[in-house]
Amino acid sequence: MQYTGVLFDKDGTLFHFEHTWSLWAKRLFDDLANGDLIRAIEMAKSVGFDYHTKEFHPESILIACTPDMIAEALAPSVPNQTADQLLVIINAIAEEVPVVEAAPLDPLLTGLRERGMKLGIATNDAEAPARANLKKAGVTEHFDFIAGFDSGFGSKPEPGMLLEFSNSMGLRAKDVVMVGDSAHDLVAGRAAGMATVAVLTGIAKEPELAPHADVVLADIGRLPVWLDR
Known part of the structure; x- marks a missing residue:
């Protein structure tokens, strides 16, 4: 795929x-x-x-x-x-808040963009703090789409933000991967018709996430290997 x-x-x-x-x-x-x-x-x-x-x-x-x-x-x-x-x-x-990257973000996101992929954020945080966090990490420019619960597309586990991403980027939902650490993220991804990848850098453990995910990874640093599977 x-x-x-x-x-x-x-x-x-x-x-x-x-x-x-x-x-x-x-x-x-x-x-x-x-x-x-x-x-x-x-x-x-x-x-x-x-x-x-x-x-x-x-x-x-x-x-x-x-x-x-x-x-x-x-x-x-x-x-x-x-x-x-x-x-x-x-x-x-x-x-x-000082942000702690779950994996080195700049090389990961650079590599995904070099594959020609569109990248987005769908967070239940507000959009302004999300943008501030991304700026602090120095990775804002990697993203084509950034939406929070207050951006006008609803919040997860509803799929509104996800569908807005695929629609605004001109992508088919089935060609998009939703990556998240909670069941909310994965349920939203499934509802949108996207592939779902769970990571273990949040609070939820694998048994909670696995039923809703196509794969469970230790962190987003493992995503390129999975994409190349």
């Missing part, structure tokens, strides 16, 4: 999830708690994050849910902020 496009999830796929987003989560709860350690711990626990170990519960809404959903979940714990105000804070901190 000769694929003509690759669509990546961002967090847990391009960037190692725990190494990147544990820093974001800790800063978020520190800021919202305004120095009250007990309150920070309790807020973190309410959304599936262990403040002390900086680990995410596998069912944490911080993993695959959109920022507006996270804001709504946190709103009862922050009565002096509306959900809309919390969303602004969540996105602002996400733009500043």
Whole structure:
């Protein structure tokens, strides 16, 4: 099969999830708690994050849910902020988080583009933080398409972002690979009619991902070998 496009999830796929987003989560709860350690711990626990170990519960809404959903979940714990105000804070901190690449991105993306492939991002993060993260990694120019939950195409596991990528790039969905670290990514890929590749640089483990994936890889650095299979 000769694929003509690759669509990546961002967090847990391009960037190692725990190494990147544990820093974001800790800063978020520190800021919202305004120095009250007990309150920070309790807020973190309410959304599936262990403040002390900086680990995410596998069912944490911080993993695959959109920022507006996270804001709504946190709103009862922050009565002096509306959900809309919390969303602004969540996105602002996400733009500043130091990103940890799951594999060396520039050579990987350069190689995929040299194959003539169109490349895109479909993330449940907001578009502005996504672009800031990519800029920080120095890889924005590799992507033909960047969409977040707020870009107008919906969020995963719905296939809207994925179908917009294939349509806007003039590609057949069956000729596109969706690469992600969560079931949300893979379910969206299957719904769009794309090939699906799971990676293990997020929170989900292979048994959860394998039923929804054509292949499970350790990280995106293994993608070219799979494409050459």
